[in-house]
Amino acid sequence: MVITSNLAYSHMRAKGITTNSEFGSALGSALMLSPILTVYAPDEAAALAEYAGNSDFTPVRDPRNGKLYTIAGSNYNEIVNPLASLSLPGATNWTDKFVGNFSGELNLWQQLRFKTSFGADLAFWGDDGYTKKYYLTSNNKATRSQVYSQMNRSLTWQIENTLSYDKKIGEHNFSLVLGQSAQETSGRQLGGSNYDMVEEDGSKANINFTTGMQEDGDMAVYGGATTPHTLSSYFGRISYNYAERYMLQATVRRDGSSNFGPNKHYATFPSFSLGWNITNESFMEKRPEWLTSTKLRFSWGKNGNENIGAFGYMALTSTGNNYIFGNGEQLTNGTKPSILANKDLHWEESVQTDGGIDFGFIGNALTLSVDYYVKRTNGMLMTMPVPTYVGESKPTGNIGKMENRGLEFELSYKFKVNECNFNIGGNASYLKNKLIDLGNSTGYSNYDSMQGLGTITRAENGQPFPFFYGYKTAGIFQNMDEVRSYTHTTSDGTTTLIQPNAVPGDVRFVDVNGDGKIDDNDRTKIGNGTPRWAYGFNINVNWKNFDLSMMWQGTIGNDIMDVTRRVDISYVNLPSYMLNRWTGEGTSNKYPHFVMGDNVNWQSSDLYVKDGSYLRLKNIQLSYTLPKMWTSKLFVSSLRFFVSAENLLTFTKYDGFDPEISSGGTSLGVDRGVYPQARVWSVGASLNF
C-alpha cells in the first residue's frame, strides 16, 4: 500500500486598476485627454479658485510632492486625469490558499489496484481599502472618507476512487478502469464599511478608526453563506492494445451538476479513440532508414460544460425592490421573483471528431504531426435573446449550435553541429469557427454596442461568432459633384441621391442592400476577431555551458476593432490617423473631415477595423551554467545564471497599443483601451543542492 500526500500554501497581495473600458480606464483616459494639459496644474491658485464655491471639492494632490493634479474639466464628461485617479488609495486584494492532497493506493490482487484520493482547497481571500475625500469630476468624487473591508472563505473538497485492472494475454494487453468522484464547493463571506475616518491615514485604514454612526446609517454590513456547488461523476475506461500495433480506448462518463434542476442533473459523455502504429507492421519492416515511425490516430468524443451560476432553473425571491412611502419617506421592502426560470436547463454538450497522423524521421530527430478536427457544440448555455418587454432579466437557456473546425501542424527537429545542440520546434493551427444556429427564429442577434457607434458586434447563423458589424465605406466625397453622382436608379427609372445630406469630406457609405438609401439595413459584416492561423515556434541552442532559447508566437488573419476613441465627447484628443483626414479636395480618401458633434461619419464602420496579425518574440533567455568541477566543491550540484526578456519584439501593422488583446466572448477582438503587455527584463540565478 502506498500513501502519498502533498501540501502547498500560497499567499498573494495585489492592487489593480480598471482596464479595457472606454469609461475611464487609466490608459483610455491618457489617450483621450488633450496633450496640452499638463500633469500638474500650472496655476494652482487659479485652479483652486474655480472650485471655490463647490462644497464637494477636495483637491487631489500628488502624495510625493504635494502638487495639485490638473483637473480635466467637464468637457471630457467622465474622463479624468489618469495620474490623479491612480494616486488615490484603492483596495488591496489578498489571498491565502492551502491545497492539500492525500492519496492511497492498494494492490488488491494480482493486477487489480484500488486508488483513492482526497483533495481539498481551502482559500481565504478578501480586500481592504479606503477612500479619502477627493474630487476628480462632478460624477467622480467622494465627499466623505470611507473604509471598507471584506473577507471570504471557501472550501472545495474532492474525492476520487478508482479500481483498475491490467491483463496481458499473449500479444493482447487490456486495461480497465472504473471510478467515481464527487466534489463540493462551499463558502462564506462577510464585509462591511463605515464612513468618516478619524484621520485620512492609510496605515490606520480600519473600520474601527472611523466615526460614522450606526444610527445615521453610515455603517453597512453584509454577508452569509454562499450557494454551494456540487459535482458527481461515474466513469469507466477500457484500453486495448495488440502488440503495440493496434490501439483502442473507450470511455464512458456520467456527470451530474447542481446547476441544473431535478431530472436534468446528469448527462452521459462517451468517447473512443483508435490508433495504428503503421511502422510496427510486418510489411513496413523493409521501410527506408529515415522513416522511423508512423502512427495514424482517430478519436471521437463528447464532453460537457456546466459553467453557469446556480439556480438558473428555478426562481427565488429577490429582496431590495423597495419604494418610499409617506411623509416620513419610509423605505419599504419589496420582493419579486429573482429571474425568469428555465426548468429545462441542462448540460451543454460538444462532440469532437479528430483524425491525425504522426511521423518520426531519422531516428525521431525530426517529428511531424498533423491533425484535423471538427468540434460541434449543441445547446450552448447562453442568455436567451427574448424581448425586453418580458419585464424581467433574460433567462439562460440551452440555445445555439456552434462549429469549430481546424487543422493543426506540429514539427520539431533536433540536430547537432560540432558541439552545438539545436532543438527547433514549431506549430501552426488553422481554425474556422461558425455559428450554426443561434437558437432563435431570426437567426441573428446584436451584441455589443457603443455610444455614438451603435451595434458593433453581432452573431448570425452561418458566420463566425461573433463578428464586427457596421457600414462598409467606399472613400470620401471629394467635392459636390461626387455627392451628386452617387445615385441610385430604381426599376421605373427615377434617380435619387443615396446620401442627399452629404457634403464634401463626408464618408461615402456603401448601399449594401441596394435600396437607394443608407440606413440600418446597410450594416453588414466588416471583420472578425478570430485569427485564421495561430502559430508559434521555439528555438533552443546549447553550446558547452551556454543555453539560448527563444519562443515566438503570432497570428494571421484576425481583425481588431479599435474603439479607443470616444466619439460622443467632442473635446477628446484625436488619434494620429486623424492628421490624414480630409481637409480639401484630394487630401484624403479614407478619413472624413472633422466636425464637432459629428453623428454621421463615425458610426460603426470599417474605418474602425484594422488588421491585428502579429508576430511576437514572447520569450528569449540566455543562460550559463557554471562547470560542475567548480560548483561541486561547494556542495552545489548546479548553479545557473540567466538573463531573459519577455515580449521583446513585436511585428504588427496594428497601430494601437498591443495586438494581443484579451477581450473575449461577444467582444472578441474589440479594443476599448486594453492595457498593453509589458516588456519584462529579468536576471536570475538558479541553485540546486
Next chain:
Amino acid sequence: MKKKIIYLGCLIALLLVTSCSDSFLNVESPDKESIDEYYNSQSRIFEALVAAYGPLEWFDYSFGEYNPILTMSDIMADDVWVGGADRTDNKFWHLMANYEALPTQVMTNAWTTCYSGINRSNNVIYYMDDVKSIPDATKNLYLSEAKVLRAYYYTILWKFWGNIPYYTKNLSYPYIQPQSKADEVYAGIIADLDDAIKNGGLPMKADGSEYGRVTLSMAYMLYAEVVMYQNDASKYDTALQYMNNIISSGKYQLVSKYDSIWTKSGEWCDESIWEINYKNEGAIRSWGNPQAAGGTVLPRLISPKDWADGTAGRDNGWAFEPVRKETYNIFEAGDTRRNATIFDASKYTYTKRYEDTGYFLNKYMARTGYNAGQKADADLNYGNNLRIYRYSETLLNAAELLVRGAKGTGDAKTYLNMVHSRSGLTDVVDATIDNILQERRWEFVGEGKRYWDLIRTGNAAKVLVPDTYGYRTNSWTDKKKYLPIPQGEIDAAQGTLTQNNY
C-alpha cells in the same frame, strides 16, 4: 490475507459513504427562498405590491439612459429646448425633439421600466391566490392597486408607442406576445381602471404615512387623462363624474401660493393628488445601483452648468431642458406662475451650454440642500418628488369635459376661474375650450402635459413647426404620434412586432 480483507472492507465502506445519491446534487440557496411557496401571507404579498411601485423611480436614470418621464414628452413640445453640451449629448433626446428618432436612436429605458412594472403588477395578481388568511377588503385593495399601477405603466407605453404588446399574465417560454393595436391597449387600460375603481376599496386620499400609494383620486385622474387623450366622448360623462367625486370629497383644495407647491414642504400639500416619491436623507441610490430607491437625478440634469452651488439657493447641473424665451413671454403680467416656473439665470455667472436661453425650469431645479444627507452619489439623490396629478388639473379637466358636452353637475366657468385667480390674475375668464387650453399651458409648464394636450386637441401639426433658431427643422405630422419601437425589441420579437410608421 486477513489484513488485505480488512483494508478492502474499509475502502468499500469509504466508497459507499461517498456514493452519491441525487440529493447530493440538490443544493439549497442559503439566503433566498423559492418563489413558488413564498407568497403565503398578507405581509409577503404586500412586498410584491411594493416591488410593483419600484419601477416608478427608475425613469430618470436606469439601464444607462436618462428618460425622466415628464421631460421626455416636454422636449417634443414647444415650452423647452433639449439643451446639454451639444447635439450628441443624449443624442436620442435631440432626435426625438426634432421628430427624427430612429429605432436605434430612441428612448429605451422607459420601455424597459414600464414593462418591469407591468411584470411586477401581474405577479401581485398571480400570486394573490396563494395567500392564505387575508381579509377580503385588503385583498381587493392590493389587487386594485396592482391594476391601477399596471394601467399607469401601460398608459405611458400607449402614449409614446401606441401599438405595443399587451398582456395581463406574465409570459412563459417562448416569451413572445403578439402586438396589440393602440385602441386595444386603451381598452385594456380602461378595463383595469373600471375594475379597480368599482371593486377596489381604494381610499380617496392616503394617510400621511401612506403617501405615494395608489388612491381612488389618482385612479380617477388617470381615467380622465386616458379618456380625454383618446377623445372617447362615450366616456366623458363617467370621467366628469369622477372629477366631481374628487371635488365634492372636500379632501383637496388649491394652495394659495403656487410657488410653494414645488418646495420640500410643498410635497403632498393639500393640492397634491399623486406624486412619485424620492428622498435624500439617507438615500443610497448610486451609479452602480440606479434602481435602488432613493433620490432623483432630474434636478441635476436641468440646472445651469458650472453654477456656484448655493447661489440664489440653487446648485449646478448639466443644463438640459432650458426653458424657451418664448415661454417666458406667454405669461400675463401679474401671473405668479411665471416666476415659480422659470428661473432667470441671466444675471449670474454660469457656463452657457447648447440652446441656452438664460431660463431654467424652476419647478424641478436643484435647490441647495435638497440632496443633503444622502449616502451614495450626490447627483442621483435629490429629494424632489415628481408631481404627477394636482387638484388644479382636476378642476381644469372637469371644466373641459363640461364644455365638451359631458353631462353632470358643476359649472365650468367657476372651476376655470378658481385656477385662474389662484395664480394672482384678477380678471374673470369665460369657459371656452381655448381659454381652458391656455390655462393648462400656463399651469403645467414642465409637467409633461403640453405635448399630449397639443396632440389630443389636433393642434400639434399647427404649433410644432420649425423654429427661427434652427434647432427644430421638422414639423410634427400624424405619423410622429408614435415613436419608433426600439430596434432591439424588433430583433428579439422574431417577426411578431411591426415597426410604427414614424
